Amino acid sequence: MNPEYEKQLEAAIDRELKGLGELSAPATLTSRIMRTLEQRAALPWYRRAWQTWPVAGQVASLTALLVVFGGVCFGVVGLLQAASTTAPAHQIGGWLTGVGAVLKTPAVLAEVAVLAVRQLGMPLLVGCIAGMILAYVACIGLGTVWLRLAVARR
Amino acid sequence: MTDAQQFEAFVRDYQNMVFSTAMRLLANQSDAEDVTQETFLRAYERFGELQGSATLGGWLKTVATNLSLNHLTRYRSRWSFFSEMMRHGEEDEEHEVEFAAADNTDDALTQSERRELVEQALQKLSPKERVPLVLYHFEGLRYEEIAEKLGVSLGKVKTDIFRAREVLRRKLRLKLAEEPR
Numbered sequence: 001m002n003p004e005y006e007k008q009l010e011a012a013i014d015r016e017l018k019g020l021g022e023l024s025a026p027a028t029l030t031s032r033i034m035r036t037l038e039q040r041a042a043l044p045w046y047r048r049a050w051q052t053w054p055v056a057g058q059v060a061s062l063t064a065l066l067v068v069f070g071g072v073c074f075g076v077v078g079l080l081q082a083a084s085t086t087a088p089a090h091q092i093g094g095w096l097t098g099v100g101a102v103l104k105t106p107a108v109l110a111e112v113a114v115l116a117v118r119q120l121g122m123p124l125l126v127g128c129i130a131g132m133i134l135a136y137v138a139c140i141g142l143g144t145v146w147l148r149l150a151v152a153r154r
Numbered sequence: 155m156t157d158a159q160q161f162e163a164f165v166r167d168y169q170n171m172v173f174s175t176a177m178r179l180l181a182n183q184s185d186a187e188d189v190t191q192e193t194f195l196r197a198y199e200r201f202g203e204l205q206g207s208a209t210l211g212g213w214l215k216t217v218a219t220n221l222s223l224n225h226l227t228r229y230r231s232r233w234s235f236f237s238e239m240m241r242h243g244e245e246d247e248e249h250e251v252e253f254a255a256a257d258n259t260d261d262a263l264t265q266s267e268r269r270e271l272v273e274q275a276l277q278k279l280s281p282k283e284r285v286p287l288v289l290y291h292f293e294g295l296r297y298e299e300i301a302e303k304l305g306v307s308l309g310k311v312k313t314d315i316f317r318a319r320e321v322l323r324r325k326l327r328l329k330l331a332e333e334p335r
Binding site for chain 2: 005006008009010012013014016017018019020021022023024025026029030032033034036037040051052
């Protein structure tokens with residue numbers, strides 16, 4: 001690219017853009033902002049942002065959170081200890097059964113897919129998948145149109 | 155004057171600046187209004203500190219810019235595909251209408267019409283071209299700062315800004331001494 005041309009282009013565009021000045025905000029914007037502030041001020045303190053709560057409220061909520069968190073931690077540790085001392089082998093066996101069932105799921109799904117292909121035939125399955133993709137794309141498209149219409153109306 | 159009245163006067167003084175910043179980055183009036191409102195709501199929380207501060211204008215611009223960029227990041231990935239499709243369609247149609255009549259746009263248009271035309275051309279740019287261009291020319295950021303802010307490479311920023319300038323040059327029929335090679 002020609003550096004001299006780039007310089008001239010930058011200067012020309014800069015001149016055009018700097019010459020624009022400020023845009024005028026809509027006349028209703030100030031009243032909208034003030035109205036929102038009034039609405040916020042009318043809210044009870046506990047429904048406002050946590051940062052704006054009274055200090056006592058902040059301290060109390062933080063303390064309550066710490067107590068709950070500590071309680072959960074102690075509870076979990078206690079449960080694990082109780083499980084390990086009472087019936088460890090049984091407990092671990094139970095977990096492994098659950099893990100085994102989860103691991104079997106993909107194999108079962110694959111078998112179902114093979115059976116479906118045999119019973120229904122490939123064209124029907126491809127059609128179903130294509131239909132699902134089409135429906136998904138239609139949802140996105142309609143959603144986009146709805147959003148743009150909603151935004152344009154505001 | 156009560157606090158509320160002081161703040162209202164403050165909003166009136168700065169709303170055009172904040173709105174312009176948001177509008178040029180977002181190219182969407184209702185989004186720009188939302189960002190402007192959010193900027194002033196944040197300013198209200200720190201109004202005591204900000205009042206009389208020399209950096210007040212800069213603070214407002216920075217907050218408006220960051221909120222606009224956050225807004226773009228949040229919604230861009232979700233809607234860009236369809237938005238871009240619609241935008242290109244609109245662009246092609248309007249190009250014919252706007253520029254077919256006059257060969258020398260400067261002579262044919264008044265200054266306010268010219269400004270309107272530049273604003274429209276700016277808003278018709280795709281976000282990936284418009285945003286770095288606005289950050290460079292209006293917000294005075296350097297290429298490196300823009301790359302950092304947008305999380306893209308320096309080369310991409312330079313390319314996008316160059317493309318955006320080229321689009322504007324063609325739309326505004328700017329004549330330069332040098333020709334592109």
